[in-house]
Amino acid sequence: MKSLFFIIYFWDFMTDPSLIYDEIQRQVVFVFNKLAEQQGSEGRVGEDISAAVEGLGALNKTIQDEYDKLKELSEWTHFTIAFYGETNAGKSTLIEALRLLLKEPSKLKSQSQFKEAQRRSGLTQEAFDKVRHSIMSSEDKIESVKKELGKLDQKYSGAIKKVELEILRLSELIQEIKTGLSWWKKIATIFYKTPESLQLKDEKNKLAKLLKEENSEKKTIDLQLEAVFTQKKNAEKEQRRLDAKAEKLKEFADGQIIGNGRSDFTRHNTAFKFNAGGQEFTLIDVPGIEGAEDLVREPIAQAVRKAHAVFYVTRAPRPPQTHDGDAGSRKGTLEKIKEHLGAQTEVWSIYNHPVNNPRQLKKPLLDENDVAGLVAMDEKLKKALPDQYCKSLIVSAWPAYLSLTDCTVPGSKETVEQKKLMTRFDSRDEILTLSGLSEFVDTLKSDIVGDYRSKIRRSNLNKAYKVLEASLVELKKAHNVFEDGEKKVRSEVRHAKSQIDVLLEQFSGRLGAVRSKVIRNFESQVQEQLYERIDDDISNDEFKRLLKESVEEASANLEFGLRDAIKKEAEDVGVNINKVVQRSNHHLRNIIAMQNEGIAMDKFDMTVDVDNGLQLTSLVASGVGLVTGVFLLASNPVGWTVAVVGGVLAVVGSLIGLAKSGIMLFNSNYKKSQQRKETDKVLIKAKASIGKEIGEVVEAVSQEMTKQMKVVYKELQAPVNQYTAITSTMKRAESELSSIAQRVKN
Structure with a gap:
C-alpha cells in the first residue's frame, strides 16, 4: 500500500511539482485517520485513546496550516533569493545596483519614463x-x-x-x-x-x-x-x-527603493525578476529584522518561505549579536537568523562595506580587522546553520550604485556624490571591480543561481521536510514530557495502592481482634451471670433456665457489639484510605501542573484528568457502606443462639441424669462445681460455634472491603491509563510522521 502510495505521489510530483504539498497533506491526514481507526477499545480506555487522538488534532492543524502557507507562496519556476538582514544594512541599495547592472525589466521601464519626463521638463x-x-x-x-x-x-x-x-x-x-x-x-x-x-x-x-x-x-x-x-x-x-x-x-528616478535611514522604511516585500543569460531568478527586497518588528514579522516570514536561497546582509564585519542577556526579553540577531532561516537549504552572508568617500574605495577593500571579523562571522553562522550556511561575500553597494545610475534627479545628493565619484576614477568598470560588485555577480550566476531548477526542487522539498521536522520536534518534546509524567503518575498511583493494601491488611487484622474481643465478652458475660447465681445454690432446673437466658442475652449483645465494632473499623479504614486518596490526588495535580509548565500545551490539546478526589471519596464511602451491609447479610445471631441453647439443653439433660442418681442431693458444693463445670463446657461449645460464624462474617467483610477497593484502584489507575493512551498514540503518530518526513527528505 505504501509503495503504491509513493509511486502515485512521485508521478504527480513529476508532472506537477506544486502537488507535493497536497500529497504530503493527504498523507498526514491519512496518518491521523488511521490512528483514529486503530483505537478499537471500548469503555474508559477507549475514551482515553479517543481523547489523545483528538488532542493531536492541534498538531495536525498546525501542519496543515504550514503547508497551506507553503502552497500559497511556493515558487517552482524562478529561483528566488531573499535579501534578509539588519535594518539599514544596504539590502535595497545592492538590489538597485543589480537591477541597473543586469538591466532588470521594470528598472529599464522606469529609466525610460524618467528620461522622457526629463526631456519634456528640460530639467538639467x-x-x-x-x-x-x-x-x-x-x-x-x-x-x-x-x-x-x-x-x-x-x-x-x-x-x-x-x-x-x-x-x-x-x-x-x-x-x-x-x-x-x-x-x-x-x-x-x-x-x-x-x-x-x-x-x-x-x-x-x-x-x-x-x-x-x-x-x-x-x-x-x-x-x-x-x-x-x-x-x-x-x-x-x-x-x-x-x-x-x-x-x-x-517617481521614475533610480534609487527609489533605497531607504532614507528610517528603521521601518521598507515594510513590505518587493520582488524583482531577472533573466541573465537564460538563468531566471527573482530577488526579494525584505524589510529589516530590527525596528518595528510587529509590522514586518509576517512579510519576513512570507519572504523566507518563498525563497530558495537567502542573503543575510550586514553592515558590520563581525558575528551577529545574540539576545540582550538574562534581563532582556528581545531576541538578538543570531536568534532571529536561526528562527527565520532554519528551513532554508542555502544561506549566504553579504558584508556591505560602507564607503562614504571616494578615497575609501581602494584595493584591498578591507583591512586586517575586517577580514578577521568576517572569519569569526562565518564560524558563528556555520555553527548556527550547519547545513544551510555557505560563506560570506563582500561588496560595497553604494559606490557601485552611484557608478551605474544615470537617472538621478538633477540637484539631488546622489547626483552630487556621483559627480565626485566619477571625477576620481577613470571608468565605471574600475569602480565595479573595486566595489566587489563584478565578482559578486559572477558568483551569483555561477555558484548561486547555477543549476537553479534542481535547487528549486531541493529547496521546496526541504521546506516541506522542515515543517514535519519542526512538528516532530514539538511532538517528541511533548512525548518525552508525557512519558516522564506517566512514570511519575504510575509511581504515585503504585504508592497509593500499596498504602491502601497496608490499610486493608491492618483492617483484616483488626477484624480478627474484634472477633476475639466479642467472643471474650460473650464468655465473660455468661460466666459472671451464672457463677453469681450458682453461688446462691440454685436448683438444676433454675440453672437450666438461667443458662438458657444468659446465653440468649449474651448472644444478642454479641450481635450488636460485633456490628458496632465492624462498622467502626470499616469507617476508620475508610477515613485513612480517603487520606491516602486525597494526598495522592494532590500529588498528581502537582505532577500535571509541573508538566504543563514544561510544554506548550496549546500545540497539543490533551489533558489528563486527575482531579477525581471527590469521586474517589464517594467510592470509598460507598464501599464502606457496602462492607457494613455485608455484616447484616452474613451474621445470624439467632442461629448462634439456637445452636448454643440446643447444646445447653443437652448439658442440662445430663445434669438431670446426674440428679436422679442422687449424688448432688446431699452435697451442695459438688452441685455448684458441676454447674460451673457444665457452664464452661457449654461456653466452650458456644465459643466454637460462635467463633466459626463470626469468622465467616469477618472473612466476608474483609473480602467485600477488598472487592470495593478494587473499584477505588480502578479509579486511581485512570490517570495512568490516560497517560498510557496519550504516550502510545503520540509514539504511533511520531513513527508515522517520521516515515513521511524521511520519504520527503530522500
Missing part, C-alpha cells in the same frame, strides 16, 4: 548649478553690502557724536549765561547774538550736513542691497520651480 543639472551659483553669489553680495553699511556707520558715527556733544555743551553754556543776566540784558540778547550763540548755530549746521551726507550714502547702499535681495529672491523662486519639476521626476 546645469540649470540647478546655475541657480545655486546665483543664490550663493547673491548671499556673498549681501554680506559684502552689509559690511559696507558697517563701514559707513563707523565713518559717520564718530564725527556725528562729536558734533552732538559740542552742541550739548554750548546749549548748556548759553542757558547758564542767560540765567545770570538782568532782565534788560536778556531782552538785548534778542537783538544781539553772543559768540556762543553764533558758534552753536555753526555746529548745528555742521551736524545737519553730516546727517545729509550719511543718509545719501546709506540710500545708495540700501538700493544696492535691495537689488541683491531681489536677485536672491528670483534665484530662490527659480530653485523652487526646479525643485517642483524635480519632484515629478523622483
Whole structure:
C-alpha cells in the first residue's frame, strides 16, 4: 500500500511539482485517520485513546496550516533569493545596483519614463548649478553690502557724536549765561547774538550736513542691497520651480527603493525578476529584522518561505549579536537568523562595506580587522546553520550604485556624490571591480543561481521536510514530557495502592481482634451471670433456665457489639484510605501542573484528568457502606443462639441424669462445681460455634472491603491509563510522521 502510495505521489510530483504539498497533506491526514481507526477499545480506555487522538488534532492543524502557507507562496519556476538582514544594512541599495547592472525589466521601464519626463521638463543639472551659483553669489553680495553699511556707520558715527556733544555743551553754556543776566540784558540778547550763540548755530549746521551726507550714502547702499535681495529672491523662486519639476521626476528616478535611514522604511516585500543569460531568478527586497518588528514579522516570514536561497546582509564585519542577556526579553540577531532561516537549504552572508568617500574605495577593500571579523562571522553562522550556511561575500553597494545610475534627479545628493565619484576614477568598470560588485555577480550566476531548477526542487522539498521536522520536534518534546509524567503518575498511583493494601491488611487484622474481643465478652458475660447465681445454690432446673437466658442475652449483645465494632473499623479504614486518596490526588495535580509548565500545551490539546478526589471519596464511602451491609447479610445471631441453647439443653439433660442418681442431693458444693463445670463446657461449645460464624462474617467483610477497593484502584489507575493512551498514540503518530518526513527528505 505504501509503495503504491509513493509511486502515485512521485508521478504527480513529476508532472506537477506544486502537488507535493497536497500529497504530503493527504498523507498526514491519512496518518491521523488511521490512528483514529486503530483505537478499537471500548469503555474508559477507549475514551482515553479517543481523547489523545483528538488532542493531536492541534498538531495536525498546525501542519496543515504550514503547508497551506507553503502552497500559497511556493515558487517552482524562478529561483528566488531573499535579501534578509539588519535594518539599514544596504539590502535595497545592492538590489538597485543589480537591477541597473543586469538591466532588470521594470528598472529599464522606469529609466525610460524618467528620461522622457526629463526631456519634456528640460530639467538639467546645469540649470540647478546655475541657480545655486546665483543664490550663493547673491548671499556673498549681501554680506559684502552689509559690511559696507558697517563701514559707513563707523565713518559717520564718530564725527556725528562729536558734533552732538559740542552742541550739548554750548546749549548748556548759553542757558547758564542767560540765567545770570538782568532782565534788560536778556531782552538785548534778542537783538544781539553772543559768540556762543553764533558758534552753536555753526555746529548745528555742521551736524545737519553730516546727517545729509550719511543718509545719501546709506540710500545708495540700501538700493544696492535691495537689488541683491531681489536677485536672491528670483534665484530662490527659480530653485523652487526646479525643485517642483524635480519632484515629478523622483517617481521614475533610480534609487527609489533605497531607504532614507528610517528603521521601518521598507515594510513590505518587493520582488524583482531577472533573466541573465537564460538563468531566471527573482530577488526579494525584505524589510529589516530590527525596528518595528510587529509590522514586518509576517512579510519576513512570507519572504523566507518563498525563497530558495537567502542573503543575510550586514553592515558590520563581525558575528551577529545574540539576545540582550538574562534581563532582556528581545531576541538578538543570531536568534532571529536561526528562527527565520532554519528551513532554508542555502544561506549566504553579504558584508556591505560602507564607503562614504571616494578615497575609501581602494584595493584591498578591507583591512586586517575586517577580514578577521568576517572569519569569526562565518564560524558563528556555520555553527548556527550547519547545513544551510555557505560563506560570506563582500561588496560595497553604494559606490557601485552611484557608478551605474544615470537617472538621478538633477540637484539631488546622489547626483552630487556621483559627480565626485566619477571625477576620481577613470571608468565605471574600475569602480565595479573595486566595489566587489563584478565578482559578486559572477558568483551569483555561477555558484548561486547555477543549476537553479534542481535547487528549486531541493529547496521546496526541504521546506516541506522542515515543517514535519519542526512538528516532530514539538511532538517528541511533548512525548518525552508525557512519558516522564506517566512514570511519575504510575509511581504515585503504585504508592497509593500499596498504602491502601497496608490499610486493608491492618483492617483484616483488626477484624480478627474484634472477633476475639466479642467472643471474650460473650464468655465473660455468661460466666459472671451464672457463677453469681450458682453461688446462691440454685436448683438444676433454675440453672437450666438461667443458662438458657444468659446465653440468649449474651448472644444478642454479641450481635450488636460485633456490628458496632465492624462498622467502626470499616469507617476508620475508610477515613485513612480517603487520606491516602486525597494526598495522592494532590500529588498528581502537582505532577500535571509541573508538566504543563514544561510544554506548550496549546500545540497539543490533551489533558489528563486527575482531579477525581471527590469521586474517589464517594467510592470509598460507598464501599464502606457496602462492607457494613455485608455484616447484616452474613451474621445470624439467632442461629448462634439456637445452636448454643440446643447444646445447653443437652448439658442440662445430663445434669438431670446426674440428679436422679442422687449424688448432688446431699452435697451442695459438688452441685455448684458441676454447674460451673457444665457452664464452661457449654461456653466452650458456644465459643466454637460462635467463633466459626463470626469468622465467616469477618472473612466476608474483609473480602467485600477488598472487592470495593478494587473499584477505588480502578479509579486511581485512570490517570495512568490516560497517560498510557496519550504516550502510545503520540509514539504511533511520531513513527508515522517520521516515515513521511524521511520519504520527503530522500
